Amino acid sequence: MIRALxxxxxxxxxxxxxxxxxxxxxxxxxxNRLGTRIGFGSVPVDDAPMTTxxxxxxIDRPLLGTWRVLGEYEHVWIGPRxxxxxxxxxxxxxxxxxxxxxxxxxRRLVEKSWGQRNLxxxxxxxxxxGAMLVDxxxxxxxxxxxxxxxxxxxxxxxxxxxxYEIVLRGLALPEGAGALFGIGLVWxx
Amino acid sequence: xHPVIVPRLGSVRCVRTLVRSLLVLVFLARAVSADVGAGLxxxxxxxxxxxNRNIGAAVELSxxxxxxxxxxxxxxAGASFGPDFADGVAGTMYRGGVxxxxxxxxxxxxxxxxxxxxxxxxxxxxxxxxxxGERDVRPELDAGFSWNFVFFxxxxxxxxxxAFFTPSPSSTIAxxxxxxxxxxxxxxxxxxxxxxx
Numbered sequence: 001m002i003r004a005l006x007x008x009x010x011x012x013x014x015x016x017x018x019x020x021x022x023x024x025x026x027x028x029x030x031x032n033r034l035g036t037r038i039g040f041g042s043v044p045v046d047d048a049p050m051t052t053x054x055x056x057x058x059i060d061r062p063l064l065g066t067w068r069v070l071g072e073y074e075h076v077w078i079g080p081r082x083x084x085x086x087x088x089x090x091x092x093x094x095x096x097x098x099x100x101x102x103x104x105x106x107r108r109l110v111e112k113s114w115g116q117r118n119l120x121x122x123x124x125x126x127x128x129x130g131a132m133l134v135d136x137x138x139x140x141x142x143x144x145x146x147x148x149x150x151x152x153x154x155x156x157x158x159x160x161x162x163x164y165e166i167v168l169r170g171l172a173l174p175e176g177a178g179a180l181f182g183i184g185l186v187w188x189x
Numbered sequence: 190x191h192p193v194i195v196p197r198l199g200s201v202r203c204v205r206t207l208v209r210s211l212l213v214l215v216f217l218a219r220a221v222s223a224d225v226g227a228g229l230x231x232x233x234x235x236x237x238x239x240x241n242r243n244i245g246a247a248v249e250l251s252x253x254x255x256x257x258x259x260x261x262x263x264x265x266a267g268a269s270f271g272p273d274f275a276d277g278v279a280g281t282m283y284r285g286g287v288x289x290x291x292x293x294x295x296x297x298x299x300x301x302x303x304x305x306x307x308x309x310x311x312x313x314x315x316x317x318x319x320x321x322g323e324r325d326v327r328p329e330l331d332a333g334f335s336w337n338f339v340f341f342x343x344x345x346x347x348x349x350x351x352a353f354f355t356p357s358p359s360s361t362i363a364x365x366x367x368x369x370x371x372x373x374x375x376x377x378x379x380x381x382x383x384x385x386x
Contacts, residue, residue: 033296034293034306035306036334036336036350040351053378054353055333055334055350055351055378057308057334075352075376077376077378085240085272088272088273089233089240089242089272090233090378091233091377091378092233092234092235092240092241092377093235093240094235095238097311097352097376098264144190156296156298158297158298160294160295160296160297161296162296162304172371181249185304185305185306185336187293187294187295187296187306189294
């Protein structure tokens with residue numbers, strides 16, 4: 001897991017997105033993005049795997065060149081992993097709920113576009129940190145985390161931007177590794 | 190299968206109420222140039238370590254003012270406990286709320302198709318009539334977002350995804366042994382999805 005994270009960090013910092021562009025025209029990097037996401041994941045708590053489900057709102061803004069800064073808020077439901085119960089009752093299988101925030105940096109790694117950039121597919125890399133706060137019956141839970149991940153999807157671009165993206169994120173937590181998988185829709189102006 | 194509740198859920202009274210509500214909303218909508226939506230509502234949460242899901246039908250009337258929509262939402266749903274929804278139905282929930290939605294972003298494809306992002310918040314009141322004859326009336330607060338796919342600026346498919354907060358029910362059918370304290374607030378996940386015109 002740590003090796004994979006290091007490889008992704010190396011890729012994110014060394015890859016020059018411009019070189020990897022297939023299309024001739026350069027991508028617009030000044031979109032102010034606002035998005036929402038449904039997420040599923042796992043975090044270790046008290047030496048036990050816990051399942052998370054979440055809804056999130058995210059913003060990201062241009063920072064410098066192709067680097068962007070992102071901030072996210074998630075409302076999280078969390079409970080002990082029980083795949084059969086999750087499949088049958090969804091969020092109702094999770095006992096507690098709380099909040100999670102993420103702050104990080106994001107950069108385009110690969111992109112291919114068609115039709116004067118009306119349609120593009122992309123892969124972005126991202127890294128950052130955050131924290132989760134859950135008020136459980138057994139006591140409050142506060143968990144910091146670092147994350148490294150990729151976002152892949154397609155974008156429709158006209159005067160505005162619309163992205164459909166899949167987020168896959170590895171989390172490093174005090175008790176071990178976690179993960180987040182999300183499906184999001186993002187609007188850019 | 191629950192012998193008492195299932196006939197009530199499918200009762201003519203419920204259907205009539207829903208159809209009447211929809212007709213009234215359509216009439217009102219035409220009168221004030223508003224939107225009407227109809228679709229499914231589903232809520233999922235947990236009480237007393239048991240899964241609770243409420244699934245049913247919802248109608249919405251919204252009045253548009255630029256990017257703001259002022260809305261009223263009515264719903265009828267079966268309230269169920271346990272892993273199997275049909276076997277666990279223990280009551281009928283009548284729910285009404287008012288709220289506001291802000292269309293924060295819109296992506297348009299030649300005025301034929303709009304992808305809209307809305308943020309919404311509602312206050313609602315739940316009236317749950319349990320099969321035991323008990324009744325729970327409780328407030329509900331919702332906050333979330335909606336994904337709207339609007340075709341030709343006339344008809345839309347909307348999915349609202351929200352977190353909702355409500356006090357735990359106090360009826361004995363909803364809790365085993367001692368009930369949770371009335372002031373205990375639980376958080377749940379909620380989807381309202383359907384057509385808007």
